[in-house]
Amino acid sequence: MRKLLKGLLYVCVGIAGLAVVAAGGLYLWLLGSLPKTEGDLRLAGFDAEVTVLRDRDGLVNIRAENLLDLYRGLGFVHAQERLWQMDFMRRTAGGELSEVVGERTLNLDRLFRTLGFRQVAEANLEQLTAETRDALEAYAEGVNAFLTSHQGPLPLEFQILRYSPKPWSAVDSLLWGRMMALNLSDNWRAELSRARLAGRFSPEKIAALWPSYPEDGPLTLQSRARLVDQVVAEQLATILPPWAEPNGASNAWAIDGSRTASGKPVLANDPHLSLDSPGFWMLARLEAPGVTLVGATAPGVPFLVLGHNGRLAWGLTSTHGDTQDFFIERLAPGDPNSYEAPEGPLPFEIRDEVIRVRNGDAVRLTVRQTRHGPVMSDVIQAGSSETGAVLALSWPALRGDDRTADALYGINHAENWPEFRAALRQFHSPQQNFLYADIDGNIGFIAPARIPIRRAGDGQHPVPGWSGEFDWIGYVPFDELPATLNPKSGRLVNANNKVVPDSYPHLIAVDWPPPYRAERIVGELTGKGAEHDVLDSVILQQDIVANGARRILPRLLSVPPNGDRAAAAMTMLRTWDLRMHRNAPEPLILQAWIWALSRELLADELGKDYREFLNGGLYTVERLIGEDSLWCDNTDTEVEETCDAQIAASLDLALDHLSGRFGHDMDDWRWGAAHAARFPHPVLSRIPVVNRLFSRRIESDGGNETINRASARLGGPSDRLFENVHGAGYRAVYDLADLDRSRFMVATGQSGNPLSRFYGSLSRRWADGLNVSLAPETWAVAEQLRLLPARE
Numbered sequence: 001m002r003k004l005l006k007g008l009l010y011v012c013v014g015i016a017g018l019a020v021v022a023a024g025g026l027y028l029w030l031l032g033s034l035p036k037t038e039g040d041l042r043l044a045g046f047d048a049e050v051t052v053l054r055d056r057d058g059l060v061n062i063r064a065e066n067l068l069d070l071y072r073g074l075g076f077v078h079a080q081e082r083l084w085q086m087d088f089m090r091r092t093a094g095g096e097l098s099e100v101v102g103e104r105t106l107n108l109d110r111l112f113r114t115l116g117f118r119q120v121a122e123a124n125l126e127q128l129t130a131e132t133r134d135a136l137e138a139y140a141e142g143v144n145a146f147l148t149s150h151q152g153p154l155p156l157e158f159q160i161l162r163y164s165p166k167p168w169s170a171v172d173s174l175l176w177g178r179m180m181a182l183n184l185s186d187n188w189r190a191e192l193s194r195a196r197l198a199g200r201f202s203p204e205k206i207a208a209l210w211p212s213y214p215e216d217g218p219l220t221l222q223s224r225a226r227l228v229d230q231v232v233a234e235q236l237a238t239i240l241p242p243w244a245e246p247n248g249a250s251n252a253w254a255i256d257g258s259r260t261a262s263g264k265p266v267l268a269n270d271p272h273l274s275l276d277s278p279g280f281w282m283l284a285r286l287e288a289p290g291v292t293l294v295g296a297t298a299p300g301v302p303f304l305v306l307g308h309n310g311r312l313a314w315g316l317t318s319t320h321g322d323t324q325d326f327f328i329e330r331l332a333p334g335d336p337n338s339y340e341a342p343e344g345p346l347p348f349e350i351r352d353e354v355i356r357v358r359n360g361d362a363v364r365l366t367v368r369q370t371r372h373g374p375v376m377s378d379v380i381q382a383g384s385s386e387t388g389a390v391l392a393l394s395w396p397a398l399r400g401d402d403r404t405a406d407a408l409y410g411i412n413h414a415e416n417w418p419e420f421r422a423a424l425r426q427f428h429s430p431q432q433n434f435l436y437a438d439i440d441g442n443i444g445f446i447a448p449a450r451i452p453i454r455r456a457g458d459g460q461h462p463v464p465g466w467s468g469e470f471d472w473i474g475y476v477p478f479d480e481l482p483a484t485l486n487p488k489s490g491r492l493v494n495a496n497n498k499v500v501p502d503s504y505p506h507l508i509a510v511d512w513p514p515p516y517r518a519e520r521i522v523g524e525l526t527g528k529g530a531e532h533d534v535l536d537s538v539i540l541q542q543d544i545v546a547n548g549a550r551r552i553l554p555r556l557l558s559v560p561p562n563g564d565r566a567a568a569a570m571t572m573l574r575t576w577d578l579r580m581h582r583n584a585p586e587p588l589i590l591q592a593w594i595w596a597l598s599r600e601l602l603a604d605e606l607g608k609d610y611r612e613f614l615n616g617g618l619y620t621v622e623r624l625i626g627e628d629s630l631w632c633d634n635t636d637t638e639v640e641e642t643c644d645a646q647i648a649a650s651l652d653l654a655l656d657h658l659s660g661r662f663g664h665d666m667d668d669w670r671w672g673a674a675h676a677a678r679f680p681h682p683v684l685s686r687i688p689v690v691n692r693l694f695s696r697r698i699e700s701d702g703g704n705e706t707i708n709r710a711s712a713r714l715g716g717p718s719d720r721l722f723e724n725v726h727g728a729g730y731r732a733v734y735d736l737a738d739l740d741r742s743r744f745m746v747a748t749g750q751s752g753n754p755l756s757r758f759y760g761s762l763s764r765r766w767a768d769g770l771n772v773s774l775a776p777e778t779w780a781v782a783e784q785l786r787l788l789p790a791r792e
Helices: 001-034 069-095 102-113 119-127 130-149 155-162 169-183 187-197 203-207 229-237 404-413 417-426 516-528 532-540 548-556 565-575 587-613 619-624 643-662 765-767
Strands: 039-043 052-056 060-064 248-253 266-274 282-288 291-297 304-308 313-318 325-332 335-339 351-355 364-368 388-393 432-438 445-446 450-454 472-475 483-485 490-492 711-712 726-728 730-735 743-746 784-789
Touching: 001 155, 039 130, 039 432, 052 069, 060 069, 069 102, 069 130, 069 155, 069 169, 069 282, 069 291, 069 784, 102 119, 102 364, 102 388, 130 169, 130 404, 130 743, 155 472, 169 404, 187 229, 187 335, 187 587, 229 388, 248 516, 248 532, 248 643, 266 313, 266 432, 266 532, 291 743, 304 730, 313 417, 313 730, 404 417, 404 445, 417 432, 417 445, 432 490, 445 490, 445 730, 472 743, 483 532, 490 516, 516 548, 532 730, 548 565, 548 587, 548 619, 565 587, 565 643, 587 619, 587 643, 743 765
Parallel strands: 039 784, 060 282
Antiparallel strands: 052 060, 052 784, 248 266, 248 313, 248 490, 266 726, 266 730, 282 291, 291 304, 304 313, 313 432, 325 335, 325 388, 351 364, 432 445, 445 483, 450 472, 711 726, 730 743
């Protein structure tokens, strides 16, 4: 028996050894997916030598002898570092995920096939100038040069999903623009949410969930409900996964020379998106004769999206303009293939799609379109036929003549405000706020897009499409869009706050995000006086004062506590400095209190999806517990609860939750223990064991209402509550006195390859508020790769 056991032990050890050897061999093989960063490569399609420099952080400097080779070089480098991310984007936008993932993404593919992004992008390409098309084609040539020259295995995600990417095309790059339009346009979900509530609650009760913008907030300048299928509305409103949900937010400010130490403008920008892996942005310095582009590139496109061009700098924030309307199209009596219109029934336009499904049968999809747009209710298989109506989406981003790519090319090469502004005439979707500064001392603001002019209505609810009463009759003329140059105040600020006064003659939006961040920025810039410099803006981007808490805490703390523990928590909050610091307990107590209070106020009537109706965050909760609130009573109990009772009870629930997770001593609680950024990957994070190998957990400061935005997760497993899921994926401060003194940072790292040393390598410095330079001396010591034309 002893010999047998000894033999089995040897066998087990041998098997374990073989497993280790196999794993090691697999790892070494996968290392072949990492990019070549030194030496020479001869590539088809290049006209002259391109030099690619990488510093110790993977920051990239691409130097070319002509503009088209510069775009080819960028395409090559993007493919080296972010190939799977690029392919995942185009498959998502094109409705082709199920081909490699399987039936679990069928609904998502139905959505994007119905939107028709690929058909839109194909039509857009035909409308662009020759210069823009040439840039797109050159970029695609660079990507494809990598695909044909790469000798090793493809990155890990391709191995797990067992497929290889197709060649890249100019249309694929335009798909990125349509995805950004979707990410930064969220009115369609608000319309569906209101439609789901109509008929269940009074208009006054519904209005409390979308509070109106306060009159003193900063400016930068039910009969139809039965026709909307409630199941369709709910599923459409929640169909997008977290990494594709609309979630735009940002900060930007520009200060002219009268307020700076240098006498030249300073411009700061930090756009906020989901904190995912790979990161959204890749830092680069691009140089060719007469061209210098420095800042944030987006893998998949050849243009600098955010940055400076040596003469001027620009930043972006989301306007939250209302550019989407759902039209209720009533089916023609006795003819399901037609719908009612003002001049009589019209036939649906039909497009047939085939969705390939991995390990399954192909799915055929019939896409219907009305005069207003695609029939989105068809995405949900239950459909809306029982109501006798369907939902069609009007959205300028679906127009075939969109020329936003021309605008991006134009601002990259603009030399002054008139040229910059002229380029933005073609920026059709999505609406964004552009803040501008140049070396001549000018600062400016403009919010370009196709903003619909409605015959009637305010864009808040799905409207009848059969009468023509609510039809769009045009777009706001470009020269009447919000814009200003060199304001007397010497500064421009936008943090997604309302951009126009009520006297503005056109409807931009009804729902505006709360003004908390903008109020704080304006206050801090005002207090600084005329000595502002780059470092001041870098510090301001890290500001973690919860300006919204200043407004809601007096109401919360006015309620008598239910016991000693609650009283102690209230005492801590009364003496708190309002800073959402990772090592402080007070931010954790407040966030848990707001979370519990929101649930107590809404879950009884709105169900498990109540969080969808909290887009305003603290701003909404402040309204819900105000005088004459209609939401405080819990309809699940016989007793009629007051707002005070709900506030006190929710604090107890919050403290119970925190005690269960972090122990009973409140002094030992830390915001960072719950508020960490994990940067989930859309594939690797879903695979057991693998998810641990490539996961990161970076404790972070800030909150939803701080300038250093770090929005907390409010759903999911209880041990993941309050994680940091949304924030500044890119930060930049531009010094127009010397643009090489500008500072930059991204949230993850330069590479999207999980095996790269540059995958997530910047995350900790990002969380600590540090930054990097993209000045030429950054690459004084660097790895050098030469991309040479193929020999004839």
